[in-house]
Amino acid sequence: MNQTPVNPITLQVINGALKTIAEEMGHILYRMSFSSIIRESQDLGAGLFDINFQTICESESTPMHIGSIPAYLRGIQETLQGGEWHEGDVVIHNHPYYGSSHSPDLAIIIPIFYEGELVGFSGNTAHHIDIGAATPGLIIDVGDVYAEGMLMAGLKLYEKGVRNEGLAQMIIHNSRASIQLLRDIEAQVASAQLGVKRFKELLDRYGKETAFNAVDQLIDYSESILRQRIKEVPNGVYRAEGFLDDDGRNRDNRLPVVVTVTIEDEDITVDLTGSAPQTPTAYNVPFEGSCKVAAYAAFRKLLLDTHISGTPVPSNEGSFRPIKVIAPKGSIFNPIFPAAAEARFTQCNRMIDLIIKALAPVLPDKVxxxxxxxxxxxxxxxxxxxxxxxxxxxxxxxxxxxxxxxxxxxxxxxxxxxxxxxxxxxxxxxxxxxxxxxxxxxxxxxxxxxxxxxxxxxxxxxxxxxxxxxxxxxxxxxxxxxxxxxxxxxxxxxxxxxxxxxxxxxxxxxxxxxxxxxxxxxxxxxxxxxxxxxNPLERPAEQVRDDVLDDFCSLEHAFEIYGVVLDKQLDIDMVATLDRREILSRITSE
Incomplete structure (x- = not known):
């Protein structure tokens, strides 16, 4: 395809259109859903993707959902029923060893054909309340991935526009909440169908060549901005570690999480070597669909925060490219099949927490x-x-x-x-x-x-x-x-x-x-x-008083930690406060 640059005004209009498509897809999904985890909590994500499985745009939903969909697409490529995409196909997929973030997050993917040519995909994921696992709704202490419930890899819920009634019947008879499950899946289908419709309208308006040239430019732009931000961080190797409580079965066995971040010019490597071995329960993290996505989310927060930078950066594949993730096979962050891997969220959150801690010495104004x-x-x-x-x-x-x-x-x-x-x-x-x-x-x-x-x-x-x-x-x-x-x-x-x-x-x-x-x-x-x-001693005394009045801080805590002295009417005794803070400052410095 001819890579003719798109003029800046058209580029921004297309960028806005893509963002709107993704947001509208997300809105359709949560407004049409029946279960509260999707309808109210909005545990979902939606977006558009090109034929190379690159993220074109994404809804502002849960980061763990959107960043994972390219991994779902790569897994579907390996497992697709019949091996070929057709117009009218709708694929359902949730296998954690084929790219899924974890098994309760079902993805719905619809191919986008334009003038007879496959040009991309519209897709979403959402967390479902029950897929027939060993315990209702959520599982932790199980022995392998098969205990997680229905595993669907590249299955066509619709083929050439015709619904697979056998698959629908299987879903109905293998969930404790089958009516909600099937209706929520139908909401996902409607959301993805809307994405197909809106993207085709965009192609009709601007032409396929202009639209995809704009997509490529937007992805390259996001990548270039992230690389610029990485270059502002001093080169070096930064490390932090913590531990997780247990694996849900072995109560006295604390699980180490070790994060080593290497900054080299405009590239980042996150290495989880040293973290705990995979567990015998479902307390493991699918590498492609969750572990890598957590690293992407961490640096988007640290380096692409619009509130801090003032420069909106499109949420697309460009924000993933500069980041490499390493996790040894057989570790809690990269388990070996058929280990269960449903309860994987807290490990990812701690990984991000430790990335922030590791980089605190060189990013004091961002962490x-x-x-x-x-x-x-x-x-x-x-x-x-x-x-x-x-x-x-x-x-x-x-x-x-x-x-x-x-x-x-x-x-x-x-x-x-x-x-x-x-x-x-x-x-x-x-x-x-x-x-x-x-x-x-x-x-x-x-x-x-x-x-x-x-x-x-x-x-x-x-x-x-x-x-x-x-x-x-x-x-x-x-x-x-x-x-x-x-x-x-x-x-x-x-x-x-x-x-x-x-x-x-x-x-x-x-x-x-x-x-x-x-x-x-x-x-x-x-x-x-x-x-x-x-330093707590630098907190304005009036703010400490406000915290006491709001019951966010006790009188004792205000005195012992913040060095703020309040009288019986809860007014600040400024002379006593200055004296108390001087005493605490001397103690701290010794």
Whole structure:
């Protein structure tokens, strides 16, 4: 194809059109879906891709979904039913050893034919509430990938426009929430079909040559901007390490995560050598569909943040090209088939957290302190009076670490995720559950600093029927780190008790599978609080007072850590505060 440069105005118009297409695809998907994990939490992603599986554009959804779709496409290339694409085909794919991010994230891919020629793909992924795994909705303690439920590799849900009723029937009879599952898949099909329609309209308007020349220029532009930003980072080898609580079975076995970042001119290598071996449970990370994507997301956050740079950079393949990821085969970040790999999110979030920590000495104005860097992903399930299952998936918020210019945001999904909270009103209307408590934590203090860490959430969900709970979370032991003099944050915890007799509170590990529950049982999740950024003694005394008034900080904490003295009316005693801060400053310097 002739690579005639597209004029800047047309280039920007096409760029805006592509972004709008991706956003519209995402909107269609979550507005048409039935399960709350897609409809409310928006655990999804959508975009367009060229015939070389490069990302053309992507919705502003969960980063882990979009960056993974090229890996799905490469896996589909290996497994495609019949080996050929036809107009009217719709492929469903979720195999973690053929590019899927993990098995509950089903991708729907539709080829885009223009004037009889295959020119690209429209696709999306979304997390589904149940695909027939060993435990309802979510799995952790299983022995291999086959226990994760239905594995679909390159299967045609539609072939040349005709629906595969046998495949649809198989899906219906292999899920505890089959009606929601099939309807959510249909929403994905509608979203991808819209992408096909809109992209063809774009080609009609500008011509195939101009449109694809613009796509190539936009991808090259994103790559060039990222490479420029990488060149601003001093060459070197930067390392950080932490550990994960356990694998969901072996409770006393902490799992190391080691991240080595090498900056060489305008290239980045992320090496995970030294991290834990693969686990005997589902607590492993698919390399192509999740591990690599986490690295991409980390550097897009660090180096392409529009708020900091002021230059919007198109979200496309160019932001992946300069980044290489290494993870030894047989490690937790690159398991060997048939190891299970469904519970893979917290490892990715900690990987990003450690990339930030490793680069903190050379990017002090761009990094943040330690975030919760986890996820609380809970599956609640039970049997209705009519004998059918009910299944509810919930993502609970965490907290960011303190930042160079502001406090860490409170009670928000962080780092790798971008899901939204599920309204408790929706929960009460559709499921036999009651939310007893949903608020900021008040049992611990966030990391103190010139800019304090974010405050984690506490959420207590009460089940009204017998059933079971499976929960994936992290950071019950490894505290979010403070930076540049900031204090560490606070670890998380999970409790289960019965609403009628709250004296018997059971402390739960961060991950557990299929825990049986009775009517009235409550799971209370307390997410980690972020670390502080900068010296706490540099925090304005008036801000500390405001935190005390808001119950974000106790009087004792204000005095002991921030050196702020408040009288009985909670007014600042400035003379006593200056004296106290001088004492603390001397202690710190000794």
């Amino acid at each position: 943040i302190a330690g975030s919760s860097a986890s996820i609380s992903f809970a599956s609640y399930s039970g049997i209705k009076d009519d004998g059918d299952y009910w299944v509810f998936l919930e993502v609970n918020e965490g907290a960011y670490g303190g930042r160079p210019q502001s406090d860490g945001p409170d009670s928000i999904d962080n780092l790798m995720a971008n899901t939204r909270n599920n309204p408790i009103e929706d929960l009460g209307m559709h499921l036999p559950m009651i939310c007893d408590r949903y608020e900021l934590r008040d049992d611990v203090m966030p990391g103190a600093g010139k800019y304090r860490g974010g405050i984690g959430v506490v959420k207590s969900q009460r089940m009204l029927t017998p059933g079971s709970i499976t929960h994936e979370s992290e950071r019950h032991f490894d505290v979010p780190w403070g930076i540049f003099g900031g204090a560490d944050g606070a670890v998380g915890k999970t409790e289960i008790y019965n609403y009628a007799s709250q004296d018997n509170i059971r402390q739960m590990p961060s991950k557990f599978s299929g825990h049986p529950t009775q009517a009235g049982d409550v799971m209370a999740y307390y997410s980690p609080c972020g670390g502080g950024y900068g």
